[in-house]
Amino acid sequence: MIYYPILSAIIFTPLVGALLILVIPRESVKTIRRVGTAFACVTLILAVIIWVEVTRIGAGETQFEELYPWIPTFGVSFHVGVDGLSAPLILLTALLTTLGLFYSARTIKERVKEYYLLFLLLEMGLCGVFLSLNLVQFYVFWGLGMVPMFLIIGVWGGERREHAAIKYFIYTLLGSMAMLLAILGVYVQTGTFEIGEAAAARPFHGAEQWTWACLAFWGLFIGFAVKMASFPFHSWLPDAHTEAPTAGSVMAAGILLKLGGYGLIRVALPLFPEVFRHFVVDVPVIPILAVISIVYGALVCMAQWDLKRLIAYSSVVHMGYVSLGVCAAAASVGMLDSQEVLNLATTGLSGAAMQMFAHGIIIGGLFFLAGILYEHAHTRDLKAFGGLARQIPYYYGIMLVACLAGLGLPGLCGFWGEFFVLRGAVGFIPPYAFVGVLGIVFAAAYTLWKIVQHIFLGQFDRRKWGRLRDMAWWEKVTMWPLVLVMVVFGFYPAPILELLNAAVMTLLKGLP
C-alpha cells in the first residue's frame, strides 16, 4: 500500500530537482547533470510504482486521488488522480525524460544548467497534464509544458531554431487559447471546472444550445488537434521537431504530441460525446482529417531528404491513427448499451491509447537514433549516406528494429495500436478504415526505401565514411530500454492493454 501522496510526489519531484539545480553554481556542470538525471530517475521509479499499483488495485477507477482547494471561489482546485489511461503515459514521460537527460549529458555542452532545469520543468508540466482532473489545472500544466519546450527549441536547437520555436509557440498558443475559451464556456455553463462533474452535467445539452456546444467542442478540438499535429494544423511540427535538440525532439514527439490525443480521450469525448459523434458520423470532418493525416503525411514523408524531418512527418501519420481510433469510439456514442458495440468501441479507443504509448517509444527511439547519426556524421541528408550497414552494423541493427516497429510490423509494439484502431474503425466507420490502411503500405515504403536503403544499403564510400564510429556505450544504454519495450510489448501487450482497456471501458460506460 502507498501511504503518501504519490501523485503530488511525481509532479513535484522534478520541480524540486529544478529548484535544486537553480542553486547549484553553473560551473559545476557535473553536479548539475547528476542531480538532473537523479531526479528524473526518482520520477521514473515513482512512475513504475504507480503502474504496478494501478494494475494491482484496478485500472478502471481513478486511484490515489488528491484534492486540495486552490481558488475555491471559482471552483479551481488542485485535483489529481491516475487510472489505466494516464499511468502508461506517465511512465512514458518519466522514461523518455530519464533517457533524454542521460543522453544529453554527453551532447549538451553549453548552458547546461538552464537545459536541465527546463527539462525537469517540462517533465513536471507533462506529468501534471496527464494527472489533472480539473480543467484549469489541466490548462495550467498544459501551458507549463509548452513554455520549456519552446525555450529548448529556441535556445539549443539547430540552425533555424528561432523560426521553428516561434512557429511552434504561436501555433500551440493559438490552440490553447481556443481550448481556454472552451473551458471557460464549460465553466460558465456547468459552474464547475472538475472534468468528471462537468461531463456529468452535460454542458450545452439540448437542441437550443447546439451551436454553443459545437463552438465549445471545436475550441477543445482545435486545441488538441494542434497539439497532436492533425492535418491542417500540423505545419509547426516538421520545423519544431527538426530544429529541436535530440532529446528535445524525443520529448516533443514522444510526449507532447500525446497531450493532444490524451485531451481528446479524456476531455473532448466525455464532455461533448454527442457533438463529437455528430462530427464523426453526420458531418464526417474529423475522420476525414484523420485519414488525410495518415495518407498525406505518409506521402510527404516519402519526399523528404532530411532524416529528422522525415521522422517528424511520420508522427503525423501515426497520430492520424490515434484520431481514427477516437473517431471509432465517438461513432459508437448512443449505442453503447449493447455489449457488442461497447466491446468494439473499447477496442478502437484502447487501440488509440496503445498507439500513443507505442508511438512515444518508437518515435523517441527514432529521434535518438537520428541524433546519434547526426552527432557522428554531422549531416542528416539521406543522399549523403550509403552502404553504412558495413561500417556501423550495431547502429544498423537497432535502427532496423525501430524502423520495423514504426511501420507496424507484428511482433513489435507498433502493430497493436494500428490493429486495434483498424478493428474498431471497420466496425463503425469502415470507409475511413479502408483508406487509412493505405498508410501501412506507404509507411513501409518510406521507412525501408528512404531510411534503411539510403543510409545503410548500396555502395560504401570508404573515404567519406571510413572513420564513422558505431554506437558508443552510452548510446547503447539509451537505446536498449526502448528496444526492449518495443519487443516485449510487441509479443506480449497484455500488461499495458490491461490498464488501457479497463480505463477506456469505464470512460465509455460513462458516455450516453
Add this chain to the structure above:
Amino acid sequence: MHLTWLIPLFPFLAFVAITLGAHRDKMTSRRLAVGAIVVSFVLAQVIFWKAVLPPVSGGDAVFESVVGWFLIGTAVFRASVWVDPLTAVMLFTVPLVCLLAFVYGAGYMREDPRYGHFFAHLSLLAAGTLGLIVSGNLLMLFLCWETLGLCSYLLIGLRFDDEAVYRAGLRAFLVTKVGDVFLLLGLCLLYAATGSLAYDDVFSAGTLARLARTSFPLIGGLSLPALPTIALLIFGAVVSQAAQFPLHVWLLDAVEGPTPASAIIQAVATAPAGVYLMARCSPLYTAVGGEVQTVTMAFGVFTALFGALTAIAQDDVRRVLACSTISQLGYAVAALSAGAYVAGVFHLVTHAFSKSLLILGMGSVTHGMKHSLLSQGEGVLFEPHDVKNMGGLARWQPVTCLAFVAGTLSLSGFPLFTTGFWSQERILEAAYETHHPAIFWALAVAAGLTAFYAARLLCLVFLGRPRSEVAASVQESERSMTAPLVVLAVLAVCLGWGGVLPDWFYRFVGDGYAAGAVYFTWQPLTISTVSALGGLLVGYLAYGRRPLRAGQMERLEAGMRRIRLGRLYDALRHCFYLDRFYQATFVRGTVALAHTCADFDRRVPDGAIGFAAGAGHAAAQAASRFGEAAIDRAVSLVARAGRAAVRAVDRFDEAVAKGAVNLTSKVGQAAAQAAVRFDETAVDGAANFIARMGQVTSQAADRFDALVIDRAVSLTGRALWVLSELSALLDPRVLTPLANVVGYAARTLSSASGLFDTRVVDGAVEGVGSAVRAGGRFIRPIQTGRVQNYILIAFISILVLVAMYFTMVYFAWW
C-alpha cells in the same frame, strides 16, 4: 504446455542468439541454426506421428492448446496452437525441407562473409513458417505471415552493396505488403463481425451462417455483405503471397536471394503460405461459394497458364524455377477454388519436395559455375545463371544431374510413380468436375507446358557439350550439398509409388471434407498422362536430341522468330513487362504524388496559423467599421490594428516562410523600444503581426477555396462579427475600466520585462545569492529580445481575448 509450442520456438531462439552475438563466429552460428532446426524437426515428427497413428475422425483438431494472451474489450484473446490433418502433413513437410535446406546452406554459403546473419535470417524464416503452420488463430498466423515477408527482405538484402539486389528486395517486400494490408483488413472485419479469430470459432458453421447475414455500412446507405468481402480481402492476401498474377512480380525479384533461402521461400515458406491460408480458410470459401469462387478460380487458372508460358522463355535458371512456382501455386489455388481441398493441399506437399529439389539442384549447378568462374577469372559480365552458358554438366555433376532428373519427372507429373502425378491428376479431375471446358483445358495445357519447360531446362543444363569455358571445368558440389539433394530426390519420387501413400493422404486429410471414395475418370487421367509425357517428349526432341551449341540461338526463340513471333517471345521472356509497367505507373505515380504533397506542404500557408490570423484580420476589419472615435481606446486599438493591416498589405510581397522570419525580426526590433514606449509600439507590432498573418491567410483562402480552411475562416469571421456587434452595444462605462485594467497589466508587464532585460544583460555573471539574479540567469538564454516580446504579446492577446470572452459571456447571460 504442449510440445507444439516449442516447434517454432527453437529456430526463433537461434535467430536471437545469432543476431545478438554469435554471428561473429561462423561455426557457432551454423551449429546453433542447424541444431535448432533439428530439434524442431524431431518435435514436428513426434507431433506428426502422434496425429497420424491413432485413427482420427473428421476434420476436427487432433489437438489444441490454448493460453490467454491479452484482454481487449470484454474478451480475452487467446493464443493457441492447433494440429489438424492439414497442420500435421505440413508439419511433416516443412521442417524436413527446412532442415535439408539448412544443411545445404552450410556448404553453399561457406565463403560468404555474412554467414552468421544468413543463418540468423534463415532461422527466423523457419520459425515464421513453423509458427504459421501450428498457430491456432488468424492473428498469430498474421504475425508469422509478416515475419515471412520481412525474412525475404532481409535474406535478399544480405548482398546490400549490389543495387539491383537490394532494390529487388524492397520491391518484394512492398508487393507482399500490399497483400498484407488486404489480410489485415480482412482480419479486422472478421474480428469486428465475430469477436474472435480462432479457427474453431470463425470457421464453425454457426459463425459462418451468422456472417452470411451480416453487412458493414458504407457511405450513403450502401453496405458491404460481410462474407464475400472478407473472403475477397483474404484472397487478396493469397494473391500477393502465393504470387498469383498481377502480384506475382515479387517472386521473380526474390530469386536474387541466396539459393537455400529461395528454396525455402518458394517451396515451403512465403509463397506456399498463401495457398496454406486459402486451404485454412476453405470453410469460408465453401460457405461463400458462387461468384467469389469464380473469381478465385479465374486467378488460379490464369496464373497457372501464365507462369508456365513465361517459364518456357526464361534463360536465367532461377527465373525458370520462379515462374514454375508461380504456375504451380496457381494450380493449387485453382484446385482449392474448385472445392478440391485435398488435391490442393496434396499439391502443396508434392510441390514442396519437387520444387525444393529443383532449386537446390540448380543452386548446386550455379555454385559450381561460380567457383569455376572464380578460378578462371573470367570477366564480370559473365552470367553464371544463364543456361546459354551451361551445357553438358551431367558429366561433371552426376549426382546433381540424377537428382535433377527426379525433380523434373516429379514436377511434370510423370505417370504413376512420381508424387507429382498424383496431385496433378487429382486437380485435373476436379477441373473436369466443374464442367467448364475452358478451365480444364487451360490447366491441361499448363501441365503440358510444365513438362516441356522442365525437360528444356534439364536438357539445356546437363546434356550436350559445355557452351562456355566456365561450364567445362565445373566440379561436383560438396557432400553437404549433394546429400540433401539425394534425400529430396528419393522423397519426390518414392512417395508416389503405386499410389499407396497418396491414397492414405487422401483419406487422412480428406476425412470430413470430400466424402466418398477416390475415383478416376478416364478423360482427365488420359489427358494428364498425355500432357506430361507429351511435354517431356517435345522438350527432349527440341533440346535433347540435338543439343544447343555455343553461340547458337535458343531453339524456341529461333522458331518463334522464324514465324514472326519474336515480339511475343520477348514479351514472354520479360514476363510481359509487368514489372516495368508497375515501375512506370504505381511507383513513379506514388513518388510524384509524394513530391506534389511535399511541395504543397511547403508552400501552402500553414493551416491553423492562417486560420487564427484570418480570424484576427476579420476582427480588425469588423472593428474598424465602427470608426476610430468609437466607444473607447479598446476598440480604437483594434481599429489601429486594422489600419496597420491595410498598410501591411502593400508592403507584404515576400514568400510565406521568409515573411515569417522577417516578421519575427521586425517584431523583435519593435520590441527593443517596448520598454520605453510600450503602449504605442507593442500594439503596433501586434497589429502588424495579425495583419500579416491575415494577409497570408486571405491569399491562402483564395487559392484553396474549396478547402476546409476557407470554411473555417468564414465561420470564425462570422463569429467574430457577431462578437463585434455585441461589443458595439457595449456601454463605454463598462469597457473603459476594463481597458484600463488591460492597459495597466500590459504596462506592469512591460516594466517588469524591462527590469529583466537590464538585470539579465548586466548581471550575467554569477549570483547564487539573490533569487532575482538567479531568475535573470535562467532567463538569459531566451533574452534574444524577440522571444521575450513574443511572450509578452502572447500574454496580452490572451488577456484581451479572455476579457472579450468574459464580456460576451456576461452579455449572453444578461
